[in-house]
Amino acid sequence: MSQSPAIKLLAIVHERQRIPLEELLACCPELSWNQVFSLVDDLSRHALIGLHRRGADYELRALS
Numbered sequence: 001m002s003q004s005p006a007i008k009l010l011a012i013v014h015e016r017q018r019i020p021l022e023e024l025l026a027c028c029p030e031l032s033w034n035q036v037f038s039l040v041d042d043l044s045r046h047a048l049i050g051l052h053r054r055g056a057d058y059e060l061r062a063l064s
Contacts (some may be wrong), residue, residue: 005031006043007009009028009049010043010048013061013062016061020054020057021057024040048063050062050063
């Protein structure tokens with residue numbers, strides 16, 4: 001049984017604690033950029049992950 005994309009993204013972020021958005025995209029080659037961005041947007045709006053700007057890039061952080 002495969003994980004849902006949202007659960008997979010959450011697991012990656014919690015495992016890494018901090019991960020640049022570009023690295024997260026590389027961890028999910030089966031998902032398009034738009035799918036990952038939409039999932040990140042939903043997860044951050046529900047306070048399940050933090051999304052922070054780091055210069056020109058974005059970083060995702062696990063929230064306790």
